[in-house]
Amino acid sequence: MIKTLEAAISLVVLVSFLSFGLLHYPVQHSRIYEYELAEDSWRVLYLRGGFGPEWKLVDGCEKLEDGCGVLGPDEASMNRDAERITELTGLCVAMDGLQVASCLPGEGALVLHKTVSSGGEPMTFAFRMGPETGEGIPSLE
Numbered sequence: 370m371i372k373t374l375e376a377a378i379s380l381v382v383l384v385s386f387l388s389f390g391l392l393h394y395p396v397q398h399s400r401i402y403e404y405e406l407a408e409d410s411w412r413v414l415y416l417r418g419g420f421g422p423e424w425k426l427v428d429g430c431e432k433l434e435d436g437c438g439v440l441g442p443d444e445a446s447m448n449r450d451a452e453r454i455t456e457l458t459g460l461c462v463a464m465d466g467l468q469v470a471s472c473l474p475g476e477g478a479l480v481l482h483k484t485v486s487s488g489g490e491p492m493t494f495a496f497r498m499g500p501e502t503g504e505g506i507p508s509l510e
Contacts, residue, residue: 407479407498410454410462414469414496415485418447444468461502465495474499 447469451462455471461478463470478499484491 403479403498406458406460407481407496410458410498411481411483411496413454414447414450414462414464415483417450418443418469460498460500463497465497466492467494473502475502 444467447464447467448471451464451469451471454460454462461470461472461474463473474497476499478497481496481498482493483496484493486492
C-alpha cells in the first residue's frame with residue numbers, strides 16, 4: 370500500500386514538472402510563420418503607404434509625359450507603420466528603394482522581392498524583415 374502511494378505521488382510530481390516545463394518552453398516558430406508575418410507586414414505598408422491602384426497623376430497633368438509624374442508612396446506614413454510593426458513583433462523592417470526602415474535587419478532576415486505598378490511602369494522593391502543588426506562590425510581577431 371505504501372509503495373502504491375509513493376508511486377502515485379511520484380507520478381503526480383513528474384507530471385506536474387513535465388507540464389510546467391512544456392508550458393514554459395520557448396515557442397519555436399517555423400520559417401513559414403516568418404514568411405506569413407513578412408507578407409502581412411508588406412501588405413500593411415503597401416496598402417497604408419500609398420501604393421496600389423489609387424496612385425494618380427499629379428494635379429495638372431494629363432499624361433505621363435513632359436515631366437508629369439505620379440503621386441507615389443507616402444514614406445513618412447510607411448515609416449510610422451514600420452515602427453509600429455517593430456513594436457508589435459520585435460523585428461526590424463526595411464525597404465530597399467525607398468527611405469523606409471524601422472531599424473536594419475541583420476543576418477537571417479527574410480527578403481521579399483515585390484513589384485508594383487506605378488503609372489504603368491513596374492517598380493521593384495526588396496522588403497526585409499528580421500532581427501536587428503548587431504552593434505558595430507565584428508572584428509577578425
